[in-house]
Amino acid sequence: MADAFFSFFVLLPLILLPILYFIVRPRPVKIPIVNRHVFITGGSSGIGLALAHRAAADGARVSIMARSLTKLEEAKSSINHATGIEVAVFAADVRDYDAVKKAVDEAGPIDVLLLNHGVFSALELEKMELSEVKSTLDINLMGCFNMIKAALPAMKNRKNVLPASIAIVSSQAGQVGIYGYVAYSASKFGLRGLAEALQQEVIGDNIHVSLIFPPDTDTPGLVEENKKKPELTKIIASSSGFMKADEVAQKAFDGIRHGSFFISCNMEGIALSLATSGLSPQRSFLMAFVEVITAGILRIAALCFQWNWYGSIEKWHKQRNCSPETESS
Numbered sequence: 001m002a003d004a005f006f007s008f009f010v011l012l013p014l015i016l017l018p019i020l021y022f023i024v025r026p027r028p029v030k031i032p033i034v035n036r037h038v039f040i041t042g043g044s045s046g047i048g049l050a051l052a053h054r055a056a057a058d059g060a061r062v063s064i065m066a067r068s069l070t071k072l073e074e075a076k077s078s079i080n081h082a083t084g085i086e087v088a089v090f091a092a093d094v095r096d097y098d099a100v101k102k103a104v105d106e107a108g109p110i111d112v113l114l115l116n117h118g119v120f121s122a123l124e125l126e127k128m129e130l131s132e133v134k135s136t137l138d139i140n141l142m143g144c145f146n147m148i149k150a151a152l153p154a155m156k157n158r159k160n161v162l163p164a165s166i167a168i169v170s171s172q173a174g175q176v177g178i179y180g181y182v183a184y185s186a187s188k189f190g191l192r193g194l195a196e197a198l199q200q201e202v203i204g205d206n207i208h209v210s211l212i213f214p215p216d217t218d219t220p221g222l223v224e225e226n227k228k229k230p231e232l233t234k235i236i237a238s239s240s241g242f243m244k245a246d247e248v249a250q251k252a253f254d255g256i257r258h259g260s261f262f263i264s265c266n267m268e269g270i271a272l273s274l275a276t277s278g279l280s281p282q283r284s285f286l287m288a289f290v291e292v293i294t295a296g297i298l299r300i301a302a303l304c305f306q307w308n309w310y311g312s313i314e315k316w317h318k319q320r321n322c323s324p325e326t327e328s329s
């Protein structure tokens with residue numbers, strides 16, 4: 001027993017930590033925010049607005065983009081009121097490459113590109129129009145391609161030698177598929193492929209990619225979504241916590257400053273990121289150590305979650321089949 005304890009708690013870390021310290025890639029980095037140009041899409045509402053407040057309070061030059069100029073102007077004055085900082089606003093739809101390119105060129109070279117825009121509505125695929133699926137993918141996924149393609153040349157040619165960041169707001173539904181999020185999860189899972197491949201392409205330019213995974217967050221977008229969320233989505237998605245937008249923004253900037261590839265916002269999020277780390281880049285040898293030693297136990301936990309979720313789905317179908325309404329129809 002004492003031997004097992006010694007092997008696990010002393011010998012294993014002694015051997016593993018130096019190896020992990022040597023192999024983790026990309027290497028650790030510190031990305032300053034003060035006096036940098038932070039460009040935030042979807043910066044007029046919810047998490048994006050909280051990110052813009054945070055960036056302004058941290059001394060960045062802030063630009064925000066969204067479709068509605070009225071909401072952008074409201075955001076601008078609320079940030080000015082809170083911080084005294086004047087943010088630049090750009091009205092454009094992320095689906096429109098020419099409009100996006102014009103906004104990015106006008107804004108000037110970007111140091112931190114924060115792709116936060118997004119739409120989400122939970123609905124079973126059977127009840128969803130294909131046009132809604134396409135629009136979700138166009139905004140959430142193609143919108144990020146448009147933004148990155150437009151901003152990257154100037155980011156690469158930036159005058160200062162400081163590290164830059166491309167941070168993309170995904171979702172916990174971008175780490176695990178959830179009932180009702182067929183289109184949304186597909187769009188957010190797509191962002192992971194984009195981010196993993198992009199990191200390899202831009203590392204030579206000292207640009208560091210992050211993926212942010214908020215849980216349910218108190219925003220106007222979530223209020224709208226909750227009005228028509230399927231019951232099973234509510235049951236399954238309730239396994240993770242609920243956060244305020246400014247808490248998510250704080251976590252996001254903590255992660256961006258460290259160039260973290262995965263940025264989790266709460267304890268459930270950390271467990272989810274550990275469980276889904278796969279072949280993702282990892283800068284911290286300590287986090288890599290935690291990933292290695294928790295891999296087995298987290299797989300068991302993941303299987304327990306699936307057992308619980310499929311149990312809920314089975315129970316829900318049984319209740320539905322037994323209800324008088326379905327019997328009479």
Ligand SMILES: NC(=O)c1ccc[n+]([C@@H]2O[C@H](COP(=O)([O-])OP(=O)(O)OC[C@H]3O[C@@H](n4cnc5c(N)ncnc54)[C@H](OP(=O)(O)O)[C@@H]3O)[C@@H](O)[C@H]2O)c1
Pocket residue numbers: 041042043044045046047048065066067068069071092093094095116117118119120139143169170171172213214215216217218219220221222
């Ligand atoms: N709230 C949550 O529970 C939650 C959880 C996990 C992840 N997220 C993610 O966090 C991000 C922000 O969500 P939120 O809850 O803060 O949403 P929100 O309150 O609805 O805000 C969405 C923002 O995106 C902008 N936007 C939407 N479509 C756009 C388009 N086609 N072009 C340009 N801008 C567009 C909106 O402005 P306009 O409508 O004026 O364009 C708005 O500024 C999204 O990517 C979402 O998937 C949210």
